[in-house]
Amino acid sequence: MLRSLTLSLAILLCCSSVFAREIRYPNVDSLGESALGYAVLKLALSKVDGDFHVALDRRNASAKRILMMLEQGQIDVVDGGFSIRTMTRFQPIYLPLDMGLTGWRLMVIHKDLASQLAKVNTLAELRTFTMGQGVSWYDADILRHAGFTVSTAPSVLSLLRMARMKRFDLLPLEAPAVYRFLDRLGEHDQQLTVDKHLVLIYPFGRFFSVRRDDTQLKQALEQGMEAALDDGSLLALLKTHPLSRDAFERADLEHRVQIRIDTPNLTEGFKAIPDKWWYRPNVH
Incomplete structure (x- = not known):
């Protein structure tokens, strides 16, 4: 036995x-x-x-x-x-x-532009500002497709330097990462800040x-x-993970003016993603 x-x-x-x-x-x-x-x-x-x-x-x-x-x-x-x-x-x-949330973009700006950007409420008004993006980022194509003038650079550090020098007006970065980038790469920068007024959103x-x-x-x-x-465990993880929690704790997404644009050349699989998968501040 x-x-x-x-x-x-x-x-x-x-x-x-x-x-x-x-x-x-x-x-x-x-x-x-x-x-x-x-x-x-x-x-x-x-x-x-x-x-x-x-x-x-x-x-x-x-x-x-x-x-x-x-x-x-x-x-x-x-x-x-x-x-x-x-x-x-x-x-x-x-x-x-x-x-x-990667498609929710907050703007890193020179502090001199804060009062001007605070008056923006429409896509047409936002298009009067120039944008900065990485050379190989797909986001640059998305912004150009939406009618923005886009300048590119090889790294986030280079882009922050260009924003400081006013080579372009706005640097859209993903809500979960924008504060981390600015804290780390522009720690002692007194000229740059994250805009508090609007969020640019596109399917991403x-x-x-x-x-x-x-x-x-x-x-x-x-x-x-x-x-x-x-x-609910996925949302709970996103709210607490060090690389995503800023979107919930610092970005104040629910109180920002939302401006939406399209993402070109989406696959059929992407288009078929159910609505429940897309974060909405007033729902989740």
């Missing part, structure tokens, strides 16, 4: 290890386990049946290298802002892990992507993300 019980236990342990799966996540921007995507990935996979274990690949890698690592099977999942190239190269999970977000043949992980993430949204 004891021998039979021992054999059964050994078989059970063997089978469990066979079905356990390690999900390897990249070291995005050297953030390691502090990355928002890492936290949401762990949350989503904790909501599904199956033995998934999230592990960090600790190698530092560029964004381009990370996509190659996914393609070659060295990692299992990536996350990032909406990108046509990424969405067609891999299999996207069309559920925004940031609830679309951060998404997980997996290899095109990884149906198991895609289905697990879809199921887990839906569960985390429905039970």
Whole structure:
């Protein structure tokens, strides 16, 4: 009897290890386990049946290298802002892990412009201001499509310097990150500030992507993300995570004038995302 019980236990342990799966996540921007995507990935996979274990690949890698690592099977999942190239190269999970807050843009401005911007209430009025963006940012195309004049630079630090020198008027940055960028990169800057009056909104977000043949992980993430949204744990995570909580604690989104523009060239999968996934201050 004891021998039979021992054999059964050994078989059970063997089978469990066979079905356990390690999900390897990249070291995005050297953030390691502090990355928002890492936290949401762990949350989503904790909501599904199956033995998934999230592990960090600790190698530092560029964004381009990370996509190659996914393609070659060295990692299992990536996350990032909406990108046509990424969405067609891999299999996207069309559920925004940031609830679309990346598309809520606050303006870093020279303090001299604060009183002028405080009078803006329409898109036509906002178009009279020039914008700054990163050279390779998809957001620059979105702003140009909406009729804005856009100047570009290779880094946020360069953009802050240009804003200080009034090379352009407004630097739209995502609500979860704008204060962090200004605190870190412009810590002693007495000339720049975050506008308190308006928010520019366009359909955008951060998404997980997996290899095109990884149906198991895609289905697990879809199921887990839906569960985390429905039970409120995704929103709770966003409100407390160091890389997203500023959108709730400092941005005062519910009291700002909202100006909305379109995002061009959206995929059909993006267009089909249910409304419940898009953050609205007066609803969530």
